[in-house]
């Protein structure tokens with residue numbers, strides 16, 4: 001069938017950022033071949049049974065019975081306020097003493113990042129990101145006109161030497177210092193790496209020395225099922241340079257679209273002005289009740305068990321099925337691991353073949369801001385969504401595809 005031409009009638013009316021990418025986005029892309037029967041290792045979706053459905057039904061009934069007029073009104077009522085208390089208590093448990101004025105509840109972490117970008121980024125401003133990093137965050141920053149520079153990362157998270165070298169080089173060339181560093185310090189998306197304590201200290205020192213802010217996206221920090229967590233960057237910082245982003249997408253459900261920002265008051269005050277149109281106080285009330293009723297902790301315990309089983313199943317399958325020359329990260333939490341396939345594999349090119357064999361994934365190259373060809377042999381594999389048996393099938397299919405591709 002002939003491909004239909006894109007309707008170009010309104011192109012001249014689009015903003016330049018949109019016009020610039022009409023023929024394909026600058027970053028990433030999450031398209032995956034349509035392969036109904038393939039095991040999807042593609043997206044960071046929680047597994048379906050993880051959702052605390054009964055608890056959310058009960059919480060919804062309670063807030064509507066007790067507070068409908070406030071819950072359904074602009075601004076919310078007592079239960080929406082309790083969500084703030086609950087989130088501040090969880091932040092406190094992670095070593096962060098934030099006040100009510102330093103907390104902004106948003107419609108998800110992505111929305112939080114968008115509000116932060118719109119607060120700090122003028123078109124053309126430099127933002128540093130990990131290389132590789134979460135593609136959708138790249139798009140959000142790109143939407144605001146940020147110029148993105150990647151900083152290398154390894155099994156211990158962002159490399160402070162690489163960060164320092166980038167900052168020094170920019171300074172030597174007379175280029176402006178970046179305003180923001182966007183980092184995912186815990187169980188990074190896509191690699192699963194966690195930033196070590198020593199590296200956290202150096203990153204904080206560099207932020208002070210070069211005068212930039214650190215946006216720490218902590219989507220996965222609570223999902224540690226093994227090992228010890230270093231303190232969050234914000235807990236180690238006394239300069240007010242760390243802006244934390246959180247979400248309940250991975251610990252309750254992404255459909256509730258609720259996240260938050262914790263930032264020093266002078267920053268939070270301005271970010272708050274960029275959170276346009278209010279947020280979803282109905283959902284916030286339901287979550288306030290959910291936390292108040294004591295469901296957060298026990299659900300999290302259940303999830304940790306579910307994700308650990310899935311991570312173990314994937315590691316076990318990788319060990320059994322993948323051909324020699326393959327390697328992978330072994331995260332102690334989160335949703336993803338990063339696999340590197342044998343010499344000669346191009347994971348992007350191999351994707352249709354993999355789908356035919358029965359598995360889909362996101363090719364590694366899509367997570368880099370530059371087209372240096374890094375990540376060509378790699379892929380992000382999500383262990384969060386499928387059952388342990390499906391994960392085994394998916395990895396077996398990945399192994400078959402790799403062998404066929406290299407044949």
Ligand SMILES: Cc1ncc(COP(=O)(O)O)c(C=O)c1O
Pocket residue numbers: 044107108109110111134184189217219246247248249254258259
């Ligand atoms: C690092 C990171 N940040 C943010 C998000 C999205 O969070 P939310 O659903 O709250 O927008 C994800 C989800 O995939 C993620 O991996």
